[in-house]
Amino acid sequence: MQGIVHKIWYQNHWLQWLLWPLSWLFGLISGFRRMSFLFGLSKQHKVSVPVIIVGNITAGGSGKTPMVIHLIELLRAKGYTPGVVSRGYGAKIEGVVSVTEDHTPEDIGDEPAMIFARTKVPMIVGAKRVDAAQALINTCNVNVIISDDGLQHYALGRDIEIAIIDGERRLGNKKLIPAGPLREPVSRLSSVDFVIVNGGNTSKTEFLMTLEPSAPIALKPDHKTLSASDSIVAMAGIGNPQRFFNTLTQLGFNCYQKYEFADHQIYHQDELLKVAVDKPLMMTEKDAIKCRQFAQSNWWYLPVAARLTPKFDAKLLQKLAQIT
Numbered sequence: 001m002q003g004i005v006h007k008i009w010y011q012n013h014w015l016q017w018l019l020w021p022l023s024w025l026f027g028l029i030s031g032f033r034r035m036s037f038l039f040g041l042s043k044q045h046k047v048s049v050p051v052i053i054v055g056n057i058t059a060g061g062s063g064k065t066p067m068v069i070h071l072i073e074l075l076r077a078k079g080y081t082p083g084v085v086s087r088g089y090g091a092k093i094e095g096v097v098s099v100t101e102d103h104t105p106e107d108i109g110d111e112p113a114m115i116f117a118r119t120k121v122p123m124i125v126g127a128k129r130v131d132a133a134q135a136l137i138n139t140c141n142v143n144v145i146i147s148d149d150g151l152q153h154y155a156l157g158r159d160i161e162i163a164i165i166d167g168e169r170r171l172g173n174k175k176l177i178p179a180g181p182l183r184e185p186v187s188r189l190s191s192v193d194f195v196i197v198n199g200g201n202t203s204k205t206e207f208l209m210t211l212e213p214s215a216p217i218a219l220k221p222d223h224k225t226l227s228a229s230d231s232i233v234a235m236a237g238i239g240n241p242q243r244f245f246n247t248l249t250q251l252g253f254n255c256y257q258k259y260e261f262a263d264h265q266i267y268h269q270d271e272l273l274k275v276a277v278d279k280p281l282m283m284t285e286k287d288a289i290k291c292r293q294f295a296q297s298n299w300w301y302l303p304v305a306a307r308l309t310p311k312f313d314a315k316l317l318q319k320l321a322q323i324t
Contacts, residue, residue: 009172009181019179027176030152030184037154045130046157047137050144050323053158055151057188058171058181061239061263062164063198065111065286066211066306068148072119074313075144080320081122083142085132085156086112087149088125089264096126096135105290110264111148114289129156144320151192152183159323160316161192164209166240167200193319194312199243207312211304213247219288219295226300228252232280235272237261237287244284247302253282261287269294 007013036042052071056062068084075082088097088109097108105113108125116123122140124132133145133156147156151163165171172181189195195206202208216226226232234255236244241260248255259275261267267290275281280298283291288301 008179009175010169012173016173016175016179020175023176023179026178027185030176034152034154034184042155044154044157047130047133047145049137049142050159050320051133051147051157052144052160052162052320053147053150053156054162054164055147055149056164057151057184057186058166058169059177059183060166060181062166063196063209063211063306064149064164065114066304067162067164067196067209068115068146069118070209070306070308071146071316072115072121074317075320078317080144081142082144082146083122083124083136083140084112084115084146084148085129085136085150086115086123086125086147087127087129087153088112089149091125093126096124096128096132098135098139099123099125104293106266110286110290114286115148117289118285129153143324160194160319162194162196162316163189163192164196164198165206166243167197167202167208168243169240170200194316196308196312207309210307211243211247212307213251213302213304216282216300216302217288218297219292219299219301220297226280226298230254230280231256232282232300233257233259233275234282235259235261235275235287236284237263237265237267238284239263244302247304248282255282267291272299 008016037044054064054067072082091107091109099108099112099116112125122142124136126132129147129150136142136145174186176182196209197206198209228251231254234245234248245258256279283301285301285303
């Protein structure tokens with residue numbers, strides 16, 4: 001299923017035209033919903049601290065999580081006390097949940113678990129981002145909120161919108177779901193404050209983000225040694241697995257086998273033991289968060305950090321200062 005969807009969205013497969021009527025209907029519904037907030041038919045709730053939205057207009061991953069982590073670190077370095085709200089994709093959450101070290105990815109979602117593990121930022125997950133943002137203000141004394149994957153959640157008022165584009169796949173065939181990958185029309189990008197391109201070429205109105213890998217980290221403390229010359233098995237359950245595989249190749253690893261899994265997939269020990277029998281298993285940091293409890297001594301993950309231009313950092317901080 002994933003293969004045919006990729007062909008339709010990114011390789012100009014003829015089936016896109018059969019799905020076009022459904023895309024037209026999707027666009028009509030989503031467009032009316034946005035207009036209802038813009039013209040006051042639906043209420044948008046403004047909270048008492050600035051809100052930075054990090055999202056995209058395409059379905060699937062584009063680099064939002066590294067961007068959120070970058071913003072947390074940037075804001076902390078400038079004296080802010082940021083907090084994060086997230087939907088907690090895939091988790092069954094009633095109301096809102098304040099994230100702690102006791103929560104598993106199954107409890108709160110894999111991306112919130114990864115963000116919290118890396119930063120220990122005050123974080124609330126819940127289906128209603130307005131409730132999550134207000135809970136964050138009430139309990140955590142934050143003075144700026146970052147909304148993870150919140151571009152289309154218009155009920156929460158926003159001060160700064162950041163849209164991420166995957167630089168390798170861009171916007172595909174530029175059609176709306178299901179004929180293409182777009183959640184909203186391309187024109188939506190003209191209304192956001194910053195368009196960030198994750199790798200690849202940028203236009204004059206876009207800012208480049210690169211994901212810089214550091215040394216692989218073992219999932220277990222009693223790990224074996226690993227060098228770039230070793231033959232490994234690679235796996236990725238993210239929006240664009242090929243990006244991860246390309247990074248490993250660029251670092252000099254020999255990927256004996258590559259396995260793509262669905263984004264946000266929950267893993268089980270038995271299936272991964274079958275994947276990597278006698279070779280080191282390399283995965284993304286988001287995958288590692290879901291595998292720690294049953295990790296083997298030759299399982300590793302590759303952490304990456306978002307790097308943005310000083311110009312972007314300065315412009316974002318300038319805009320935030322104008323709001324506060």
